[in-house]
Amino acid sequence: MRSRDYLGEFEHIVVLALMRLGDRAYGVTVRQEIAARIGRDVSVGAIYATLDRLEAKGYVKSRLGEPTAERGGRSKRFFRVTANGVSAVNRTHRALLSMSKGINLVGRYSS
Amino acid sequence: MMPSAVRPPVVAAWLVGLFTPDRQTESITGDLLEEFSDLTSKSGVSSARRWYWRQSTKTIAHLIGNQFRSSPWLIATTVLGGLVLLTVGGSWPSQGIVALVHLRRHHVTPYYSPSEMKTYFFWLESGIFIGEDVMSLLVGCVVAMAAKGKEMAATMTLGFLATLIHAGIAVSVAKHAHADAFALLRLFPVRLFASAILVVIGGVIVREIRFAAARRLSRA
Numbered sequence: 001m002r003s004r005d006y007l008g009e010f011e012h013i014v015v016l017a018l019m020r021l022g023d024r025a026y027g028v029t030v031r032q033e034i035a036a037r038i039g040r041d042v043s044v045g046a047i048y049a050t051l052d053r054l055e056a057k058g059y060v061k062s063r064l065g066e067p068t069a070e071r072g073g074r075s076k077r078f079f080r081v082t083a084n085g086v087s088a089v090n091r092t093h094r095a096l097l098s099m100s101k102g103i104n105l106v107g108r109y110s111s
Numbered sequence: 112m113m114p115s116a117v118r119p120p121v122v123a124a125w126l127v128g129l130f131t132p133d134r135q136t137e138s139i140t141g142d143l144l145e146e147f148s149d150l151t152s153k154s155g156v157s158s159a160r161r162w163y164w165r166q167s168t169k170t171i172a173h174l175i176g177n178q179f180r181s182s183p184w185l186i187a188t189t190v191l192g193g194l195v196l197l198t199v200g201g202s203w204p205s206q207g208i209v210a211l212v213h214l215r216r217h218h219v220t221p222y223y224s225p226s227e228m229k230t231y232f233f234w235l236e237s238g239i240f241i242g243e244d245v246m247s248l249l250v251g252c253v254v255a256m257a258a259k260g261k262e263m264a265a266t267m268t269l270g271f272l273a274t275l276i277h278a279g280i281a282v283s284v285a286k287h288a289h290a291d292a293f294a295l296l297r298l299f300p301v302r303l304f305a306s307a308i309l310v311v312i313g314g315v316i317v318r319e320i321r322f323a324a325a326r327r328l329s330r331a
Contacts, residue, residue: 027142044142045170048135049177064137070148074141 005057006094013038013048015089018060018081026065026076027051051079059085116211119147120160123167129318130174130263133325139170178264193254193269193310194276197247205242211213212238240302247273247306251313262321266314270307277303 007015017033018025022064030047034040054060081089124140131139143166149158179186212234251266281303316331 027138028145031142031146043166043169043173044139045173045177048139049173052135052177068145071141071145074144075139076141077135077138 005088005091006095007059007088008045010042011054012048012089012092013040013061015054015059015081015085016048018079019086019089023078023080026081028076030079054085055079057084057088058082059088113204117148117151117156117159119144119163120167123164127167127170128255128322129315130171131180132174132260133322136325143167143170148194175264175267178261182258182261186261189254189258189261189265190272192257193250194255194272196250197273197306197310200250201243201246203242204245205239208238208242209235225326234261243302244305244309247309248313251310252284252317253313254310255314255317259321262314262318263311266311270310273310274303274307277306 013034014030017030017037020037021029021033027044027047030051031042031044034042051060051062055062060079060081062077062079065073065078067073124143127140127143143163146166147159149162150162154285212231251269254265254269255262
């Protein structure tokens with residue numbers, strides 16, 4: 001993993017959702033958190049594709065929960081952000097702030 | 112167990128299972144089922160079923176895209192291998208079947224009545240197509256076995272390319288062949304997609320066998 005890797009737009013959103021949800025973070029709650037916060041209806045497939053990529057990069061870790069009846073006896077996969085993941089969020093956030101510093105986005109480009 | 116009236120659409124659930132990697136099957140199908148149950152109690156079964164179909168379609172599109180992104184070389188290599196097999200060995204089973212039909216005519220029952228001649232020509236023509244179909248199915252299975260975890264992306268790509276190649280052949284035959292060959296072209300709309308569909312069915316068979324084996328292992 002390179003120390004200057006930045007998160008992609010959707011990766012950034014998903015990691016922030018995981019941080020907000022803490023111990024309750026799994027596919028359904030992440031999807032609902034994103035829909036509630038930014039009004040974006042994303043598919044379960046998009047969430048898991050991104051989480052899989054983040055896990056491969058070492059930014060998140062997952063564990064299987066207990067099977068539940070409401071899920072037809074299937075387990076939930078809970079996710080949590082690793083220390084590397086937190087660093088990546090900070091790095092990306094700082095980069096975005098640096099790039100937008102001094103630009104009057106509202107006044108200049110709002111229609 | 113859920114009553115069948117409030118179960119998610121069977122076909123949609125099956126399709127999601129086909130495209131989901133083994134390690135994510137439990138989480139993705141479980142998440143869909145959990146939200147489906149939630150929606151059923153809030154907005155009714157038909158609305159929940161519509162939601163399930165929409166989610167399944169979007170999820171499958173993402174899973175296919177992810178298969179291409181995560182292993183582009185594996186998919187490219189297996190598809191190329193499949194195309195070579197279809198091109199080089201595509202006529203082997205047909206040749207075998209035609210040889211059998213000829214053998215029966217020339218060495219077993221050399222004298223045919225008109226009705227037997229009809230049967231002979233029917234098997235000669237059908238034998239070629241049956242052979243092609245068997246080969247397409249086998250190639251689909253081989254490609255899916257090689258593209259482990261990416262069975263559906265690999266066989267769907269191969270099926271798409273096979274359709275393009277068949278369409279190219281059809282156009283070329285239509286341009287250059289003499290009038291008699293046009294009789295064969297009547298079969299092209301069917302033949303155009305037969306190979307692609309059978310290649311994908313081969314992928315489905317291998318995927319289902321692997322999925323069942325993985326389920327048995329996780330239960331043990």
